[in-house]
Structures are given as C-alpha cells and as structure tokens.
Amino acid sequence: MTIELRGSALPAVHRLPADASGGAAPGARVTAVLAHGTGFHGRVWGPVARRLPGVDCHAPDLRGHGESRVPDGYDFPWSAFGADLLATADGVDPAERGPVVGIGHSCGAASLVLAEAARPGTFAALWLYEPAAFPPPPPGVVPTNPLAALARRRRATFADRAEAARNYASKPPMNAFDPEALAAFVDHGFDDVDDHVRLKCLPANEAQVYESALVAEVFAAMARVRCPVVVVEGNESKSGRFAALAAQFPYGRLETHPDLTHNGPLTHPDRIAASILDWLAPLR
Template sequence: MTLLESRRFRAAGAGLNYAHRAGDGPALCLLHGLGARWQTFRPLVRSLGPNWNVYAPDLRGHGHSDWVGGRYGLTDFTADIAEFLTEVVAEPVVLVGHSLGGWVAAMVTATMPDSVRAVVIVDSALYPLRREQRDAMTFYANPSLAMRSIAVSLRLADPELKQRWVEGRNQREQDPDEMLARLRCPVLLVQGDAAAGGLMAPDHVERAMSLLGNGTHVFVPGAGHAVHADAPAAVAAALRRFLAAEVDRTTVKGEIG
C-alpha cells in the first residue's frame, strides 16, 4: 500500500502540514480531534484499503502546522479547511471528523455544501457534556496525564489549545442545532461506547438525528472516544456501508458488532 506523503499548504491564516495518498477512489479528508494530529487516522486508513484518495491535514496549532496564538476559534479552523478543500482537494469530498474535527467538518459542509459529498462525525460532543464525562477527559486539558498514544501529539500542539477543552468553547462558538439543521448531504454519526470513554451520548444522537435531513447512526460497542483508532475495521466497514447507502438512496442504521 502506498504510504501517505507529508506535504505543505499555505492557507490565508496558517501554514498547514498534511498527508496525502493518491488513489482511484473517492476523495476522503480526515480531520483529527483536539490535541491530536493526522497520524491518529493511520489505523483507519489501513483498514479502508488502498483505493481512497486520502487527505489528512493537521489543524492549525497541531502537529506540524503553524501555531497562531489567539486564533483557535471554530471559524478559524473552518476557514483553513474550506481553503484546503478548494485549493488542494479540488473535488467533492467525503469529510470524516473526529471530536473537534467533527465540528469543523460540519461547519465546512454548512459553509460550502457543493464541495462535500458526505460527512462522518466521529464521537463529537455535539452538546454540553455531563460533569463525569468532562472529568474523564482531563488528559486533554493536562498533558501530564496524557495517554501514551497521543503524548507526542500533545507535545507538538500549542499549549493554548487546552483552553478550548477547559472552557468548553465549541457550544458557545456555534449553536449545534443550527449547524446540524443546515446539513443537507448524507451525514453519518459514529458513536463510541460511554463505558469505554465515548462522548457522543444517546441523547446527543437522538437530538442530532431529529435535525439532520439525511442522517444515519452507528454505535460501536467497546470503542472509546477515539473510535476510529480503537475499532478501525468497524469504522471502515460502517463508512463503506454508509457510502453504498448514499449511492443506493437507502438508509443504514444499527450497531456494529
């Protein structure tokens, strides 16, 4: 399988590092979560196989992309990725966003719907979290408690980013109901298991599905917040079924075993 190659793109607001692997299949853009970097998607890319035309940027302030102090709002991330899709991908794309990346994917789609074929939102906390959920994710706010799997990513990330998690800014910067109601392309919600650290609560899913014009939902038992890394084969299978259903104009819902 061809390896992902590291490249550079200069957006108006920040220089972005990204990985690319050419393929004959659909264009797929992978957006990582807070404190992570594009490498978090390696297990999913392996599970998807070689045919996808894969793009995976580091969001500003993350990985090897530029730090831009004071400019880490949702609109800043969204502007970078909208420009990236226009200038680099330059074809309708399937956007896959994990956590913070799910918010960015949804906002990009609402901003430029003709450029996005479908959206996959992976265990994003679309609505305010319960106290126990926030407490379970303190490793994002305090790198000294970071899991080994994201320790390198957190060292590379701008320390200012941790304030996004501490302050719970996403819901204040963008109304999730208004954002989700604007999405008209097919949307897949991938929910992790709360018992393993998943943050997309059942009531989040129910509320989001009531707002989406073309929504599908899958639950991945045993997978934590990083569903795509914990259960890459299951997420890859769900993505394939979802896109097949898009083509066939059918709806696929249910649980991944």
C-alpha cells in the same frame, strides 16, 4: 506525504497512508478529508486510511495541532477549524479529485459540520464519529467544559518520545489505542526542545479548544447541512445524546457501536474503516 496548500500557511495536510504517492490512490474514486479530535493531529488517521483502498485520503493538522502552528494567546474559534477543512478540500488537485467527503472524530467531526454549513456543497456526505456539539444551555446558565481543567493538568514534556510512548501505553485512555495510531501520535505530536520533547498541542491550547467548543454553535449549524450525514456513536447510546444530534440534520442517520468508546477511530481502525467503506459504497 505532506502537501503545501496553495496560498495558505495553514493547515499542514498529510496524504495518507504515509507511503502514499504524489498522485491519487490507484483506482480512487472518492476524495476524503479526515479531521482529527482535540489534542491530536492528522497523521493519527493513518491506520484507518490504510484500510480504505481506493480512497484518496487528506488529513489536515487543525490549527494549533501538529504542524499547523498559531501564535501564543490564540483563542481557537471553531469556525477557523472549519476554514482549515475548506482549505484542505480546496487544496486537492482538481485533476485528481473525486466526490469529496468529510470523515471526522469529535472536534474534527464538529468542524466538518461548520465547514459544510459555511459553504454548502463542499462535501458530498459526512461521516461523523461522536461530534463535539452541544445544544444551547438554558437561559441564565453559563456552561463549563470539565475537559479544559483536565487538559491544563496534562504533562507536556518527556525526556524523549520513547518515554512518552511508555507513559501513554501504561494507562487509559491511550493504552487502548491501536499501536500504529499511538506511534503516529507520539512520532509527530512532539517537538524536540533542547534535551527533551514537548507536545506540539500545548495543554493550555488544548484547554482553550475545549472552552471554545461551548460557543462554537455547531448544534445550530446542523440544520444547514443538506448533504447525507451519518452520526456514529460508541457506548453512549443509552444517553440518547448522539441520536438527538443525528435528528438535527435534514438527512441524518445514526449508527451505533456499543462496544467502542469515544476514541473508537484510534482504538479500532479496522471496525471504523469497515463502517466508512459501507457508508461510501453508494458513492463508489
């Protein structure tokens, strides 16, 4: 179900799972805003949402992704992603709203930090899987993001969605995706254009999102987030990167899943949902 936000064309928001009714999930006591990573869209959270009984899940397409369109040449300030998440929280019917929590992956996780820092008290707690946040570089160092170059080389068109699905399923990293998550990405991540399909999040736009990450100031915003935060990491535990990020939050803690990759929410929805349900237990 897609929800039209009052007074705003952005973002498109999807009630998950896909067969959710117009009302809150039966017995729902928590409202969750689920924020996706760069290049994806809200519906890829479907397999996780289906495993969260009693949680009312709202998954926006951040601008430039999915159904949330932007004009050519948009520079993708990450503060705007934060605004999309605030709009999503505001768009939930007050009569249905329980405690509002944020659940995010990568760029989406970082954008939840920016949202809560911009308007403290919006979220009762945050669950952040490997947030894309970086300490400021040393003086005189101009940072670069190698993911931007990779994104610009990404194939944007296929003959049809079936060809796209076969392509992604044949090689890393998407060959490890949960089949339902991969199908959701393909089904809703492409536009029909004449005799082919084209990615909704164009490679140039994805690259710009990665480049904008370097000036997003997510790291600085962490100290202003006063709600409880769990930073969840996959197999980067040896680097200590996410332990350092968790320490930036006044009420942060670290959870580690050393056998998962950066795409854990898309590869292991059962494990991710179990982590979220444990985290939600005090709120329920």
